[in-house]
Amino acid sequence: MKRIAESTVRRLSIYLSFLEDIGARGALTTSSDDLARLGGTTSAQVRKDLSFFGSFGKRGLGYSVPELSSRLREILGLERQWRVCIVGAGKIGSALARYAGFAERGFMVSGVYDSDPGKIGKQWGGVTVLDIADLERDIVARQYHIAVLAVPAEEAQVLVDRMVKAGIKAILSFAPTQITVPADVTLRTVNMAMELEGLTFALTNRGADR
Amino acid sequence: MKRIAESTVRRLSIYLSFLEDIGARGALTTSSDDLARLGGTTSAQVRKDLSFFGSFGKRGLGYSVPELSSRLREILGLERQWRVCIVGAGKIGSALARYAGFAERGFMVSGVYDSDPGKIGKQWGGVTVLDIADLERDIVARQYHIAVLAVPAEEAQVLVDRMVKAGIKAILSFAPTQITVPADVTLRTVNMAMELEGLTFALTNRGADR
């Protein structure tokens, strides 16, 4: 398979979310044009994105909503359960641990880790806070697929290195810092400061460039 | 000015964060190569990114850390204070309202809004929860620059439309849905589900494409 651009994968997520939405409302078929309008792109882009994975529509008719949903879920790897651990039980970790959206989408949060003895052992949204010292052991023993990192910038890289060494292959980081991982590990970073700076840049330079 | 790519702006944020880091550790000069290594890119990319805004280095010597920091802060619009409101006082809104990182970076959270009468009036990390019915009035009266949206998917677009009508020009959305705004409004979206799906896609298709 050809390398798929991250932007394409992001759009697949958007398409799926719409398909599920209109599917729940009873729609049986849809078109690349519908998906484009709702997803803020063009119909050619939609068809090109899908074409990387196969041919899911019927010319003249469009796409079957349940079928395309199902294919996209397959492509995105959502037809199975994924074990997730949350590393860091601060404000963000806490909010994430209590976030119901995880379970709904097949992500099982099966461990929250922190180093604060005052937190270890506490129950948090159905999950017990565990000792971060056991992180490597648990990555192996519990076979976590995804680690969600919610720790201060200073601790982030060290923890990532530990997790990578223990075999984790996918990390979602909320730490406000740049992290590096080996090529066989996938890292996505959500950095509030960076997003806000994108906005202030636009507010500051608006008009100058468009 | 030529239109600047979002990817460039993101990298500027990264460069700035490193400059502040090494500046605090006493470094006086740095090079495009240093910035590239730390930011996971190439030195040519760093120089090209900066070249859109001017010429900040000295050939043979590199960049002055304090000077480049300052110029980047200027470019990103960080040399001033920005008034931020948080819309939605649920789990995420709560975590954001209490997040200290805002103030540190010049973002003043001066209002949190919700429709739940049980929450309105409560004090939250130094900010009172206000009635979301007053949102439009306050966008005008308090001159919010940025709205951070942390509400369920169903309410997101309606609230955005209301805010846009009232004159808001920058929105950071944490709502798990696609939102559309007019061209003169800047929107950044952080969508947990999409990030996780990016990871599961990689986990599922790993090896096939690299």
Place this chain on the structure above:
DNA sequence: GCTAGCTTGTGAATTAAATCACAAGTTAGA
């Protein structure tokens, strides 16, 4: 003042992503 060693800034070349545009299917209706 001259040379050697660096590092920037930037056109040119390359690579990647998005858009265009149209042949090829599909359906419905006469």
Place this chain on the structure above:
DNA sequence: TCTAACTTGTGATTTAATTCACAAGCTAGC
């Protein structure tokens, strides 16, 4: 069965982003 109206899938084209590669500028040491 034939035609009109659609909509997909995909090469070809265009646009955007990244990388290359090197002249030009700066510093330190002699």
